[in-house]
Amino acid sequence: MKFYFYPVAVFLAGIASAQALFSVFVYFSDVSLYHTLTAIKAAGFVVVPNAQVLPSLLKWRPAFCGGVFFALTTGAGLTVATFLVVSIWRRFSRRSFGLWLVFAAAAGFLAIRFHYHLPMILACGLTIAAAGAATFKFFPDLPDSDGRNHPLFSLFIAHLAVIGIILAIWVPRFNGDAFVSIRDYLLLSNPIGEKINAFYYRYTLYPAEAFKSLDQKLLKSCIIKVADKNLYDRIKTTLIERDYLPVQENFAADVIINEENNALIFQRHGKKIDQLGIEDFLKAPDTVLEKISEKTDPAGFLRKITFLSLIGVSPLISYIFLHSLIMSGLFFIRSWKPRFAAAGLLCVLVFTGPAFLFGNPLDKTASDSDLNQSLASARWRDRVAALKIIEDQELPLHRFSGIEAMAQSSVTPERYWAARVLGDSRASKSYELILRLLDDPQPNVACMALYSLGKQKNARAVPDILRRMNSSDHWYVQWYAYKALKRLGWTQKK
Incomplete structure (x- = not known):
């Protein structure tokens, strides 16, 4: 049974190493950004983040929290890739010399793709080294057997079967709106999800700055x-x-x-x-x-690794960890095959359940009558679905009722989409509603209100945006405020 938990041990070691390494990587990036912004501020310009957030660039906590992003994306991706290479090699050969050549070639490849940027090379290279060492250490000492009879091969095929079922249900429902739907229906609809969402938006710009061009x-x-x-x-x-x-x-x-x-x-x-x-x-x-x-961009390849890891590897790691946790809880089932099957079934239910929440129940060609009926629904998901259609089709708001009430809803996704559709209206009432939403305590809603002000192209909003940008303690809100100002034609003045 120990061979089953072998991947989990390797993944934990690799991700933990990535967390430590990328926390240092983000910290030094933050310090560099601090000095740049301090110099810009000393020259008489407005800076983002503002004076309330700027000192946090010199602290380890934001760097550590930013490291979580890299650990669960880039670190996870590098760990899984290393795990597969070493496991396959170890399965068919006990000699390590050839594998060292592979790692040396990989190190050279990363050095070239990272333009010899030492912090990136060290963070990624040492993560690979840690994952490789963990794979060697935890590789199960099993009796030699060939091909399909090898326990690791059976385990691999079993996992592929479960993952295949999950993908078969998810893929038809996955579209460009999927990440927004995950936020709306899984994160912003419950207290735990809201905390995860708040953590992400509070700390996401710290690691993002580390690999921007x-x-x-x-x-x-x-x-x-x-x-x-x-x-x-x-x-x-x-x-x-x-x-x-x-x-x-x-x-x-x-x-x-x-x-x-x-x-x-x-x-x-x-x-x-x-x-x-x-x-x-x-x-x-x-x-x-x-x-x-x-x-002069050394981080282009790192951004590709991070993105691919985010959409592919991070869900895979989540599945492996959950499956292992369930397997541990089913200790009373002696044989690993029925235990695996039971854990796999539970994972399918957990991972595919949210997929049925996705997709808009309304057709993009829905009539005004259907949209108004949905806007008046007692279910907030129906109201949000109608707002999405209105925003996507850029339909005139005067044809619909209830937008003002939705802008004051207690449901965060509803306020968010109300703020978004208001950006397509030039009515004075819409402008007033957006100004009210600028002070929304939920950062996503405030950000969307700022986006809509920029979209309205109404220059009279500049003082209000500047005031919020200078008083906000949230970097993400300040970032949206600055973008809105630029859309309105505002320019820095020394």
Whole structure:
């Protein structure tokens, strides 16, 4: 029976190692961001996060919580990949020399893909090493048997069968709205889920900043070394409009721009990245800055690993852990095969139950009468389903009743979608409702209200947004506020 819990032991070791390693990775990223934002603030610009949140970048707690995100995504993905490679190798060979060559090749591959960015290489490389060591340590010492008769092969096939059933039920219901539906129906509909959701949105930007490319960052620092004042002002205005904010020359800025022989030389981390004519830059600054960001982005491959792990490996790990927990609870069943089957059946019920909550019961071509009937329903899920159709089809709100009441509902998803549909209306009443939702205690609702204000393109909202951005203690809300300001045409002023 011990061979059954072998994967769980390896996964725990790998994820625990990733948690420790990526917490350090996020911490040093946070410290770097703190110094950048402090320099930008000293230069007279508005910064996000604001003064209430900025000091948290120097603390270990947010870094540790941010490490949880990487541990359960990137760490889990690297652990599962390592587990499979080592297990297959160990099954057919007891010699480790060839496997060391595979790991050496993997280390070289990561170094190249990460542009020799040492913190990323160490975090990922040491996670792989820890998972590999755990796989060797916990690999069950079973009598040799061939092919399908080997217990690990039987275990693998049994897990695949259960996973196949779960996927068969989930895949037809999975669409672009799936993650939003998970949040609405699984997280925001119960106290435990709300705490998980609050944790995610409170700490998600700490790890996110650690692997953003330059153009994905909200604020960037720059130094402009141009002698001609008129030209300096033109370049400065162009950069500020794109949130590249000039700082003191004694700071190690994200981008340094030097003028030389009627050309601009762009440097990053002390290296020359690009050189082009002054007018060429001023004619197409977005293209130039995107090119610089692309050339200096070491985290593109890490973002791919993280995304693939999030949608594929994290659910797999959750299934393995739950299955093992249930197996432990069914200790009174002596034989592992019926115990496995019973645990598998319970896992199918747990993992596929939520799938039946997904999908909109209303057709996208639903009539106004059907939508109004759903809006008046006693079930909040029906009301939210109607709001989703209205938002998706951008239907005029004056044709529907009950939106104002839904904006004041005690149900969080209902307020969230009410805030979202209000962004398509230009009526003064809609504007007033959105302003009221800006102070909603639930961050997701406040963020969507800010998004809708930006969507309305009403410049009179700028003072209200600035006030909320400067007073909020929630980084995610501030981030949405800044994005809304930019959509309204607001620009930083020194």
